[in-house]
Amino acid sequence: MKNDITRREALALGASAAALATTGASAQTASAIKAADVPALKLAIEKGASLRMLRPVRFVQADEDVFRANAAKFTKETGVEVKVDFVGWEDINQQTAVTSNSGAGPDIIIGFSDAPHIYIDKLIELTDVADYLGKRYGGWQPLAQKYGKKSKSDAWIGLPFGATAGPLIYRKSVLQSVGFDKVPEDHAGFVDLCRKLQKAGKPAGFALGNARGDGNGFANWALWSHNASLLDEEGNVVINSKETIAALNWVRELYPTFIAGTPSWNDVSNNRAYSSQEISLTANGVSLYFSLKNDPATRAIAEDSEHQLLPKGLAKISPMAGLTLNAMVFKHSQYPNAAKAFLQYMLEKDQYEPWLNANSGYWSQPLAAYADAAVWSSDPKVKIFKNTMNSTYYDGYKGPISTATGAVNADYVLVQMCAAVATGASTPEAAAAEAEQRCKRYFRRQGR
Amino acid sequence: MSVTTLPSRGVALRQPGWVARLFDYKPFLIVMCLTPAIGLLTVFLTYPLGLGVWLAFTDTTIGQRGIFIGLENFQYLWTDPLWWGAVFYSVFYTAIATFGKFALGFWLALLLNNHFPLKSLLRAIVLLPWIVPTVLSALAFWWIYDPQFSIISYLLVDVLHIRTTNIDFLGNPWGARFSLIAANIWRGIPFVAISLLAGLQTISPSLYEAAMLDGASAWQRFRYITFPMMMPILAIVMTFSIIFTFTDFQLVYAITRGGPVNSTHLLATLAFQRGIAGGELGEGAAIAVSMIPFLVFATLFSYFGLARRKWQQGEAND
Numbered sequence: 001m002k003n004d005i006t007r008r009e010a011l012a013l014g015a016s017a018a019a020l021a022t023t024g025a026s027a028q029t030a031s032a033i034k035a036a037d038v039p040a041l042k043l044a045i046e047k048g049a050s051l052r053m054l055r056p057v058r059f060v061q062a063d064e065d066v067f068r069a070n071a072a073k074f075t076k077e078t079g080v081e082v083k084v085d086f087v088g089w090e091d092i093n094q095q096t097a098v099t100s101n102s103g104a105g106p107d108i109i110i111g112f113s114d115a116p117h118i119y120i121d122k123l124i125e126l127t128d129v130a131d132y133l134g135k136r137y138g139g140w141q142p143l144a145q146k147y148g149k150k151s152k153s154d155a156w157i158g159l160p161f162g163a164t165a166g167p168l169i170y171r172k173s174v175l176q177s178v179g180f181d182k183v184p185e186d187h188a189g190f191v192d193l194c195r196k197l198q199k200a201g202k203p204a205g206f207a208l209g210n211a212r213g214d215g216n217g218f219a220n221w222a223l224w225s226h227n228a229s230l231l232d233e234e235g236n237v238v239i240n241s242k243e244t245i246a247a248l249n250w251v252r253e254l255y256p257t258f259i260a261g262t263p264s265w266n267d268v269s270n271n272r273a274y275s276s277q278e279i280s281l282t283a284n285g286v287s288l289y290f291s292l293k294n295d296p297a298t299r300a301i302a303e304d305s306e307h308q309l310l311p312k313g314l315a316k317i318s319p320m321a322g323l324t325l326n327a328m329v330f331k332h333s334q335y336p337n338a339a340k341a342f343l344q345y346m347l348e349k350d351q352y353e354p355w356l357n358a359n360s361g362y363w364s365q366p367l368a369a370y371a372d373a374a375v376w377s378s379d380p381k382v383k384i385f386k387n388t389m390n391s392t393y394y395d396g397y398k399g400p401i402s403t404a405t406g407a408v409n410a411d412y413v414l415v416q417m418c419a420a421v422a423t424g425a426s427t428p429e430a431a432a433a434e435a436e437q438r439c440k441r442y443f444r445r446q447g448r
Numbered sequence: 449m450s451v452t453t454l455p456s457r458g459v460a461l462r463q464p465g466w467v468a469r470l471f472d473y474k475p476f477l478i479v480m481c482l483t484p485a486i487g488l489l490t491v492f493l494t495y496p497l498g499l500g501v502w503l504a505f506t507d508t509t510i511g512q513r514g515i516f517i518g519l520e521n522f523q524y525l526w527t528d529p530l531w532w533g534a535v536f537y538s539v540f541y542t543a544i545a546t547f548g549k550f551a552l553g554f555w556l557a558l559l560l561n562n563h564f565p566l567k568s569l570l571r572a573i574v575l576l577p578w579i580v581p582t583v584l585s586a587l588a589f590w591w592i593y594d595p596q597f598s599i600i601s602y603l604l605v606d607v608l609h610i611r612t613t614n615i616d617f618l619g620n621p622w623g624a625r626f627s628l629i630a631a632n633i634w635r636g637i638p639f640v641a642i643s644l645l646a647g648l649q650t651i652s653p654s655l656y657e658a659a660m661l662d663g664a665s666a667w668q669r670f671r672y673i674t675f676p677m678m679m680p681i682l683a684i685v686m687t688f689s690i691i692f693t694f695t696d697f698q699l700v701y702a703i704t705r706g707g708p709v710n711s712t713h714l715l716a717t718l719a720f721q722r723g724i725a726g727g728e729l730g731e732g733a734a735i736a737v738s739m740i741p742f743l744v745f746a747t748l749f750s751y752f753g754l755a756r757r758k759w760q761q762g763e764a765n766d
Contacts, residue, residue, distance in 0.1 A: 093725070097511065097724075100510070101510065118510070118511055209708060210706060210707045259596070260614065260619060261594075261596060261614075261616050261618070262595075264593075264624065264707060269596075272596065403512075403727060410725040410727070411721060412707075423621075423708065423709055434529065438530075441524065441728075445507055445509055445728060446512075446727060446728070
């Protein structure tokens, strides 16, 4: 084990240095993060404790390296062995479901966004850890509170580790060539821009296939920017509304300006189309920008690319929900205190700040104080991701988060509603009615 | 001289114990021998199947226990356009793909049954699509059908200049449906070809020699010897092929995930989508159970329809 720690630490140091070099931040830069002088929460770690954890696989290599190094540090300091397994993003839900139903398996799982709300009966409360971290690091950001707390209560059932967003990314030179400096914030202006991009041979493209991240992201944006939503504040399904019909009519107007094939796009399709210069405007996480920037063959595209928050349309702020890493501790764990102590440790400045920096902006912080991390001043094109968790939009907006809000996303109900109208397979009215029928069934069964 | 007498037979051989007598009892022995096999079948086959059927009659969701709700799941599916869409595409997919696989597979088997150089090597190559993991071939087809980077579009647009735009294989419902069927045919041909080749090799060459002496043409030899003799194996292979095709999951899920606009959902992918991704275990199970009548019908039709004796005798009556 000793050798293992040393090897991993060495790897992590290398990875951190590489990540810092990538982001431009000096390894010597003193931390600007302010931690309040709050007495540390002392959890009585169970004797002989060991932990097993599952989390989604890294998108940026340094994410895994630094995460493993931090876990190894925890083992060194507490004697609690931690085995961390990384699993594919598509598999984490199924593995969490099996763990939850069987009452056996990992002590901790980092799932996505609403996962703790789905398995709420099988989880232990994390309020003490969340309260301590909130006081120490400037408070939890709105999206972290939304996904971390049990609906309509102050009880924490998940500890968000960060969120990734999908703002617009566009080719500055192409927009300028058709008379735009940036993407318009209104719907009509956006359609006008996309038409001109199409005429210029460099169209826009947004996923309308069964794409978990990008497809749902586009559908939610289309709806929210028209002030439509899946639920009202009380949790009633209100998807079949005049706002939704307006959003679908807009999608129908917009779709002919897209590059061909978007109804079949999955989550990597827009990355490839943008990288190969087939399209000049799409929505994506920061990973696309970094993959372009780090490859000499595509660096020029990165230099010509800009990010912009999704256009507001009729909404007051940019309607964008971050995909959130959300940690849960299961009741079946024999070592709940060790598990809570581990999560607390990983979110403390000494561990969290290097991890946040190593992610190059892919994950943004759930705790306000980490907004001063070096990563956010390293590259002006990354800064836009800093406030991802300041968003008041979330999956299931505007209602309470439940199992059903996640199910609607997982079943691509809203994406397919948009795709059906875009491709002419359905009228806006019929598509909204069908989505309503499907959503109501989910909420009748799972919205409890 | 002493004389010893042998003990009488009845005294020397003791009566067998009750355990030995029990095991000599034939019905008991049969039960004892069959119990392990029946136990294994019950645990590993009947229980999962029974649980699946039971779930179909409950409102179980992931993370929550369900209660018995009778036919409610099935009643909902009856009103669900997506389920009807999946039924339509499952039947269509199975019919067209099976026809394609049999037409090409039989033709390939007839070719491979001839004598030619490197015969063994070619037979091995034919098996490749069957050997490659389905997900790997699905990924390859996903690339081939990519709206922007398809090799087919590249050839037609950039090399041969036959078209000016890429083919949108998966972006419209019918394009996606036929693209998936083509991928399924490609994958299924080896199974059909090799199975039928095995059947062809069981036909005695003397039948063909006799027919040739009688002046039968190639078509007549196929019509009156090959085809009837192949019917039993055709029936078996077609039955299996229909089952494999109707229950296909990997190709569709890896390439389209049921899109675009839910037009390529098979019942298996819809069951997974609803039951696992959507968390509606009961409804997902009901969709899976709803496949059973189709499978039973298709199996009975292909097996009994094709295995009738009249086919084998080249006559009109059974």
